[in-house]
Amino acid sequence: MNGHAVPAPPFVADPHPKRVLIIGGGPAGLGVLRALLHQHPGEAPPPFEAVSLVERREDIGGVWNIDSKTVALERSYPNGHASGHWPVYANPQEAQQGRPHWPSPSYPLLRGNVLPRFLSYSTAGRFPAPSENEPFPSLDETQAYLVEAAKPVRAYIRCNIECVGVWELPDDKPDQNRWAVRLHDWNDGGKAVTEYWDAVIPATSFTDAPAYPAIPGxxxxxxxxxxxxxxxxxxxxxxxxxxxxxxxxxxxxxxxxxxxxxxxxxxxxxxxxxxxxxxxxxxxxxxxxxxxxxxxxxxxxxxxxxxxxxxxxxxxxxxxxxxxxxxxxxxxxxxYQYGKYHWIHLLSRGATSADEAHLPGHHDGADWQAPAESDLWKPVSLAPRALGQGPEPDDPGRLVGLWEQMVHARAATLAFANLPITYTPFILADVQGHALRSLWDASPASLPPTLEARLQSERDRLAEIEARKKALPELEAAGEKAWRDKLEKNRAVDRGELPESERIPAFETVAPDHVTLLHFHILGDDGLPYANRLRKVALAGHPEWEQRLLDWNTIEEERKGMYAVKVESLKRARERRRIAGGVE
CATH class of the missing domain: 3.50.50.60 (FAD/NAD(P)-binding domain)
Structure with a gap:
């Protein structure tokens, strides 16, 4: 920089975007879209000039949308499945040729483990009762609800549009930014085009990046x-x-x-x-x-x-x-690997006159592409680890620098939908969408005023995890001893020293691994206080939403009790198959 101080990228102090793009048409993207656009009778209209959702597949639904054509393509691959291939193509021998297809990671017989009440958006009707007196809906029933919920906002949804990259751009105002989004339009043969937006909300699934255990061989x-x-x-x-x-x-x-x-x-x-x-x-x-x-x-x-x-x-x-x-x-x-958004690029510094040639001008806006060698940008995360690849030493294993695991603390017109993992992702997307609308629509709700204050939620989360890890050695030592004792007891049964009735089920004899559930983005029981904080933000800007937004305090017991209900439903299904005389 010729001896001059490197300018800092813009700190977006007061984000009020007028044009918002959502990337991904699954439950997260659809829930946020409805929240941004919804207007109850008597409420002021949404303040946005343009809102759009792009979805790379032929219809919305995300993981719940499993289409027979794509499944047939997968079965045409060797061994009858497309394991390791992403996306898939009509001719497996000609990858990167023709239209790509992105299979759902679901399977036709899938029946969920989330009750209908927790699959219902506050801006849409209640999820219908599942068929056959089942407490949990099937994959098809869940997709049908999402398709119905999309009907009022179909004009804002563009399918067959693949997002291949996002780049933060400097704005004329030093405390603002904007975004260049590179798209492939598969309605037009994959035609590449760059669009420009004030704010971007990635709502893509973590299932793009499978996790492979580091097992030798x-x-x-x-x-x-x-x-x-x-x-x-x-x-x-x-x-x-x-x-x-x-x-x-x-x-x-x-x-x-x-x-x-x-x-x-x-x-x-x-x-x-x-x-x-x-x-x-x-x-x-x-x-x-x-x-x-x-x-x-x-x-x-x-x-x-x-x-x-x-x-x-x-x-x-x-x-x-x-x-x-x-x-x-x-x-x-x-x-799966969480927080992998390597296709989103943040400004690594403020732009200088030397960068002007790399930035989009009026003449090439739709054709602009970021130069590969420029140091003006850096990806928001590392790329997913491939099979057989060990963890990078500098990989934090999470998205860094977010307020409440949602809004980028500096570039506050970038927000992630359903990044944290909870028991109930539909209603999480709902409350996140309402919180974002409150933060971005010039209501009294606002982000903390400084970067340090915005990062406090991240520091708090890290401190919680560290405190839990400190308790692990004692827990693991006790678990290790119990595990060894159980294994020895089963060996005694094998030797005939104890009766078979003393055998301990094998799933109770696996080695303890308490660290597994201490992931930054897996909320578990922390989902309740997290949702409460976002609901408070939403209501700070729009107190009239009090009756609309679900109060998680009133549902926590039922939410945690879903799994006992699931076990009972599995038992009833097994008994029905037994009575019918079919193979279980």
Whole structure:
């Protein structure tokens, strides 16, 4: 900079954007869109001059929108699934050619574990009662609700529009910014265009970035075609057979569902059980039934790909040193990487006269692209880690610099919808959308006035996690001893020293892993105070919303009780299948 001080990027002190773009048409994006646009009788109209939502797929719905055409494309890939391919194409041999398709990570038999009350937007009608007296709706019923909720705001939604990048731009005013958004329009053959907006709300799902555990040998399992992440699981038929030896890794919702689906196509005593390995004991929020066709085993220590009779075979070594030989498939229910928005670029400094050539001018606005080599921008996060890639030493594992895990503390016209993970994402997006509208529409609600004050919520969250981690050594020592005692008791049963009735279920003998749930963006029970803070912000600007916005204090007991309801519903469904004489 020729010896001159590097100018700072703009601190947006008083954000009141007039043109707002939402990226992603799932439950988060749709909930925020409705909140920004909704007007009750007698209320002032929204202050925005333009609001738009872009969705890369053919319709809204996000993970709840699973379309048969894309599933058929996935099944055309080797092994009957497209594991590791994202997006997918009509001709798997010609990736990057033609129109891309983004599959939903859901599966046709999915039935949720969130009650209809907590799937209802405050600006829309109540979620209809699920069919067949089920307490929880099916995937199709959830998608139908989202499609219905989108009808009043369809004019603001543009589908088949892929966002490939976002760049913060300086504004004429030193305390303001704006955004360049690069889009591919698949209604027009993928035509590239750049649009300009005052504010941007990414509402994209974390399911774009699957997490792969750092287990020795995992890359080799993928290379021989025996590895599939739950992100690409679409059902049993046409992909799996009852004679295969299958290991499911994990015991969260997806892993438990996949294990149950696979087991339902097996007969106890005739077929080998599905193996399920997990790092921690089953949590109440991950509802599942005991099943003699599912065998719980300790977590995986290593994968060993060996050659036998001229063929590559897989042996799986568990943490207790036992071996499962000749495994045909490994299905990973290992979750996703949070906070990966590497396609969003923030100003790393203030612009100078030397940067003018890199900034969009009046003549090339729609065609502008950020130069690849400029140091004027930096991505808001690192890119997702690939299979076999260890964590970067400077990866914080979260999005840094946000007020309440939502609004960027400096560039306050950038806000993230449903970044934190809660039990009830629909109603979280609802309260976030109302809080954003209050902050951005010149109402009395406002962000803290300084950067330091805006970052206080981040410091508070980090302090909470650190305090919990300090209590871990004692918890882990006790858990380790209990785990070892349980393993030894089961070995005594195996040796015939104790009766079979003394055997401890394997899912209770996995090694403890308390750190798993101490992730910055996973709120768990902290979802209640978080939602309360955002609701307070929304009502500070619009007290007339008091009756509209759900008070989470009044629903917390029911919200936490959903999982016991889910277990009972699974039991009733199993009994119905038994009476009907079908395969469970």
């Amino acid at each position: 995992i890359k080799e399992v993928h290379d021989i075609g025996k590895l599939q992440h739950c992100k690409w699981y679409r059902g049993v038929e046409g992909t799996y057979t009852a004679d295969e030896r299958i290991l499911v890794v994990g015991n969260g919702n997806s892993a438990n569902d996949v294990a149950a689906h696979l087991a339902s196509h097996r007969v106890a005593g005739k077929h080998e059980p599905i193996y399920r390995a997990a790092r921690h004991a089953k949590l109440i929020i991950f509802s599942a039934l005991e099943d003699e066709r599912i065998k719980d085993v300790p977590t995986v220590k290593a994968f060993h790909v060996r050659e036998r009779a001229g063929k590559a075979v897989l042996d799986v070594e568990l943490i207790d040193s036992s071996i499962i030989e000749n495994v045909d498939r490994v299905v990973l229910g290992s979750g």
